[in-house]
Amino acid sequence: MVLSAEVSARGDGHLFPFISRRFFMTTEVPIIRARSGSKFISPQGTKAIKDGMRPSDLTEIPDSAPKPSWLRVRIPSGVRYQEVREIVETHKLNTVCAESKCPNIAECWGRGTATLMLMGSVCTRACKFCAVSTGNPHGWLDHNEPTSVADAVALMQLKYVVLTSVDRDDLIDGGAGHYAACIRAIHERSPKTAVEALTPDFRGDHGCVEKILDAGLTTFAQNVETVERLTHVVRDARAGYHQTLDVLAHAKAYAPQTLTKTSIMLGLGETDEEIEQAMDDIRAANVDILTFGQYMRPTANHLPVRRFVTPEQFRAYRDLGLSKGFREVVSGALVRSSYRAEQVLEKENVGL
Numbered sequence: 012m013v014l015s016a017e018v019s020a021r022g023d024g025h026l027f028p029f030i031s032r033r034f035f036m037t038t039e040v041p042i043i044r045a046r047s048g049s050k051f052i053s054p055q056g057t058k059a060i061k062d063g064m065r066p067s068d069l070t071e072i073p074d075s076a077p078k079p080s081w082l083r084v085r086i087p088s089g090v091r092y093q094e095v096r097e098i099v100e101t102h103k104l105n106t107v108c109a110e111s112k113c114p115n116i117a118e119c120w121g122r123g124t125a126t127l128m129l130m131g132s133v134c135t136r137a138c139k140f141c142a143v144s145t146g147n148p149h150g151w152l153d154h155n156e157p158t159s160v161a162d163a164v165a166l167m168q169l170k171y172v173v174l175t176s177v178d179r180d181d182l183i184d185g186g187a188g189h190y191a192a193c194i195r196a197i198h199e200r201s202p203k204t205a206v207e208a209l210t211p212d213f214r215g216d217h218g219c220v221e222k223i224l225d226a227g228l229t230t231f232a233q234n235v236e237t238v239e240r241l242t243h244v245v246r247d248a249r250a251g252y253h254q255t256l257d258v259l260a261h262a263k264a265y266a267p268q269t270l271t272k273t274s275i276m277l278g279l280g281e282t283d284e285e286i287e288q289a290m291d292d293i294r295a296a297n298v299d300i301l302t303f304g305q306y307m308r309p310t311a312n313h314l315p316v317r318r319f320v321t322p323e324q325f326r327a328y329r330d331l332g333l334s335k336g337f338r339e340v341v342s343g344a345l346v347r348s349s350y351r352a353e354q355v356l357e358k359e360n361v362g363l
Contacts, residue, residue, distance in 0.1 A: 047310045051144075059133045059146030064312040069139070074308060074316040081322055081344055082305065084114045092121045114307065114345050126173045126209075126349060127160055129193055130186045134177035136247035140236070140276060142309035147181055152189055157196035165200050171229075171353040172197065175209040180249065185211055187219035194226035205229040207272075207352055215254045217261050224266040230300070230355075231262045232272040234348055235293065238285035245279055245314065252292075260296040270299045270338070272355075274348035276306035277328075280317040286328065290335055299338040300355055303328050304346035320344065329360060 045051035045061040053059055130152060137145040153159070164172050174193060179186035194206050207230035213219035224231060235255045237245045242252040255273070263271045273293055275286070293301060303325060308316055325342045332340035339355050343363045351361035 048312045053131070053133050053144070053146070053148075055131065055133075055148060055151045057131075057133045057146045057148045057151065059144040060137070061144050062142045062310050062312065063134065063137050063145040064139060064310065066312050069314060070311050072315045075318055076316075078307075079319050079321075082114065082307070082319070084117060084345070089117075089121045092117065115347065115350065126175055127163065129156060129160070129174055129176035129190055130179050131177060135180040136178045136249060138236075138246045138250070139314045140245055140279070140306060140309075142313070143177060148179065150181055152182075152186070156189070157192040160193045161196035161200035164197050164204055169201070169204055171205045171207070173207040173209060173349045173352050175349075176211060178211045178247075178249075180214070184219050184222070185213040185216065187213055187216075187222040191222045191226040194223070194228065198227055205353075207232065207349060209234070209348055212250060212254055212258050214249065215251075215257055217258075217265075220258055220262055221265055224262060224269060228266070228269050230270040230272055230352070231259075231266070232274070232348060233258050233262075234274045235259075235289065236274070237276060237279055238281040238289045239292070240285060241279055241281060245276075256292060256296045259293070259298050263297040263299075271297065272300035272302070272348075273298050274302040274304070277303055277320045277325075278306040278316050278318050279314060287331065290332055290337075294335050294337065301332050301337050301340050302346050302348055302350065303332075303340070303342040304348075304350070305344040 047062040048065045049061050051059060051061050131148055132144060133146045133148055134141075134143045135145070135147055160174070174190070176186060176190060182189075190208070190210065194208065197204055197206055206228055208223055208228050209232040210220075210223055212233055220231075233255050235252060236242070236250075239252045242250070259271050259273055262269065275289060277286070281289075290301065305320055306314075306316060308314065322344065325344060325346075329340045329342035332342070339358050341350065341355060341361050341363075343360070346361075346363070354361040
């Protein structure tokens with residue numbers, strides 16, 4: 012059994028609404044439901060904005076077109092889906108899979124997969140594509156989380172697990188030490204389990220990146236999210252196109268045996284020329300794996316969809332990326348940053 016992932020919402024993963032299949036590991040009571048864009052207080056006492064974005068001028072801008080037929084997904088159901096749901100409920104785990112309305116929840120939970128999300132459910136950043144709530148946790152951490160994460164991985168008998176987290180700019184090391192402790196705990200409890208980490212950018216701090224890599228990874232991921240021109244529109248001001256590329260390049264130079272990966276959302280107004288330039292920039296950072304997926308607006312307060320990319324266009328982007336030397340390019344409308352992560356090295360577009 013494999014636990015694989017998505018993004019998204021902080022996409023950097025935040026995933027994108029591309030956030031996707033992630034677990035929030037916590038022993039606290041569930042967050043009280045609040046209206047999207049409203050203020051609320053998390054179980055840890057953090058004042059936050061639900062879904063990350065307040066109502067603004069963006070709220071009045073419609074998507075460019077209705078959602079096309081190829082983005083339709085089945086309603087979550089099935090025995091395996093119910094088993095995963097029961098594990099989540101029994102162990103008091105909150106998942107972005109459900110809260111972000113990830114389009115792949117039926118498939119992923121139906122296969123017994125998800126992504127573990129570390130360091131809480133409130134991000135210190137507010138990217139305009141991401142549905143993770145935003146606020147300042149003021150240093151809060153669940154110090155039992157490494158054990159909880161390792162227990163969950165062992166319980167689900169995972170051979171491959173993807174970890175991600177919110178950004179934690181309130182912590183001196185961005186949470187790198189805590190993140191690394193979770194990785195080490197998994198290795199100690201389940202030594203045969205491979206770990207992929209979709210991390211924050213740690214403000215470009217190479218030392219923080221090295222802490223994560225030293226804990227032992229199969230794949231290190233940090234998402235560039237979009238093309239250079241749109242970065243300031245799409246991502247939080249503390250993120251950066253070149254900052255992400257620098258993090259990825261350093262990760263590969265520091266740990267050459269570790270695969271590196273990044274993801275781009277399409278449909279935000281980028282051009283084909285900008286997409287190709289982004290591929291060249293990413294390849295120049297020695298990134299091994301690139302994924303493309305359709306941006307889908309998580310709430311009316313987020314950026315509108317400027318275009319829906321066709322399946323044929325996704326295939327063309329994959330072919331172009333492979334011609335540029337990427338080890339694999341996973342490209343499809345419903346692809347999220349760690350979609351079917353365990354299948355990437357099969358080099359078959361993860362079966363799409």
